[in-house]
Amino acid sequence: MQDRWVSYIYRYVDGRKCENAGYIKLIRTSREGQDLARLDIGLKLFKPMVCRCRIYLIYNQKELVLADELLVKPEERDVIAYKKIFSWRNFLREGVTPRDYDGVYFAVDDGDALMSLWNDNNIDIGKLSIADTDDGKGNSSDSVVEDCDTSEAPSGIGLIPMPDYLKQIDKHKVNEEVKEEKNSGNILEENLKPRELEERESEQDALEHIMETHVKLPIFIDSPFLQCVKMVPQDIGKLPISNWKLGQNSFLTHGYYRYKYIMLGKIQLDNKNREIYVIGVPGVYTNKERYLANMFGFNLFVPVKKSDTKTGCFGYWVWEVVRE
Numbered sequence: 001m002q003d004r005w006v007s008y009i010y011r012y013v014d015g016r017k018c019e020n021a022g023y024i025k026l027i028r029t030s031r032e033g034q035d036l037a038r039l040d041i042g043l044k045l046f047k048p049m050v051c052r053c054r055i056y057l058i059y060n061q062k063e064l065v066l067a068d069e070l071l072v073k074p075e076e077r078d079v080i081a082y083k084k085i086f087s088w089r090n091f092l093r094e095g096v097t098p099r100d101y102d103g104v105y106f107a108v109d110d111g112d113a114l115m116s117l118w119n120d121n122n123i124d125i126g127k128l129s130i131a132d133t134d135d136g137k138g139n140s141s142d143s144v145v146e147d148c149d150t151s152e153a154p155s156g157i158g159l160i161p162m163p164d165y166l167k168q169i170d171k172h173k174v175n176e177e178v179k180e181e182k183n184s185g186n187i188l189e190e191n192l193k194p195r196e197l198e199e200r201e202s203e204q205d206a207l208e209h210i211m212e213t214h215v216k217l218p219i220f221i222d223s224p225f226l227q228c229v230k231m232v233p234q235d236i237g238k239l240p241i242s243n244w245k246l247g248q249n250s251f252l253t254h255g256y257y258r259y260k261y262i263m264l265g266k267i268q269l270d271n272k273n274r275e276i277y278v279i280g281v282p283g284v285y286t287n288k289e290r291y292l293a294n295m296f297g298f299n300l301f302v303p304v305k306k307s308d309t310k311t312g313c314f315g316y317w318v319w320e321v322v323r324e
Contacts, residue, residue: 006025009041010116022043024116043080049254050071050073053109054108055067055106066092101118103119207264211264214229223305225267233252235264240322255282266278278318282315283317297319298317
């Protein structure tokens with residue numbers, strides 16, 4: 001294999017190679033005495049909603065070594081441009097060069113799979129598995145030299161932005177595990193320690209504060225909603241830690257891009273004896289929308305007003321707010 005090559009990306013359906021979906025160009029170069037590899041990818045990946053795409057290098061014809069992640073915007077029609085410079089001699093793994101890999105595999109969180117092969121090895125896409133590494137990611141600390149400028153790319157695709165509240169998860173992880181262990185049984189509230197009571201009261205205050213200070217949404221007659229307000233994804237960081245994972249939920253992000261808001265509401269269950277808080281993604285009920293919502297954990301659709309049929313009704317795909 002030479003120090004410069006171009007290969008094509010193909011979409012795979014049920015293990016069969018289908019249409020062309022882009023290209024990969026890899027060039028060996030040097031700068032200030034460093035032996036470098038420049039990886040350029042042009043990817044056609046039209047999606048109706050926001051999706052995450054993981055980029056893997058195929059090693060030893062079966063292992064997938066994670067290189068990066070992309071966030072694909074909804075209904076992006078142009079070619080997604082990805083450019084990055086890596087160490088040639090430590091390409092994701094120490095002592096491994098690009099020549100040692102078989103190609104690149106793209107895994108999209110909606111199930112779409114794409115692959116580009118750099119050699120004539122017969123790769124069975126069904127037998128590929130993520131490599132078991134110490135840190136869960138094949139990227140060695142000195143592998144990535146720099147991100148290249150993609151400002152001239154037709155689409156603004158890049159690394160997934162990590163919201164500030166998600167960066168705090170590791171810091172609170174130990175405390176969260178301790179609380180889960182303490183609350184594993186049915187503990188009566190009067191038996192909780194003062195600190196635990198304060199945490200629950202603080203969570204309640206945060207929810208009520210959002211309900212009082214954010215823009216209120218209209219409530220229709222016979223609506224199950226007692227109260228609901230507009231939110232943005234950044235407000236999820238004000239909720240209990242168990243809900244922070246929603247900050248990277250593709251279905252929620254897609255709904256926000258489409259309607260410019262998400263909803264926090266208080267809903268009364270059918271038995272009239274219990275009220276719960278829910279996060280709602282606005283949308284119109286269709287079978288396709290139901291399939292996508294269920295895929296990302298939003299299993300219940302609540303129309304804003306009563307109707308004989310759900311199909312075509314506007315409402316919210318809801319997720320119950322997890323209380324600690």
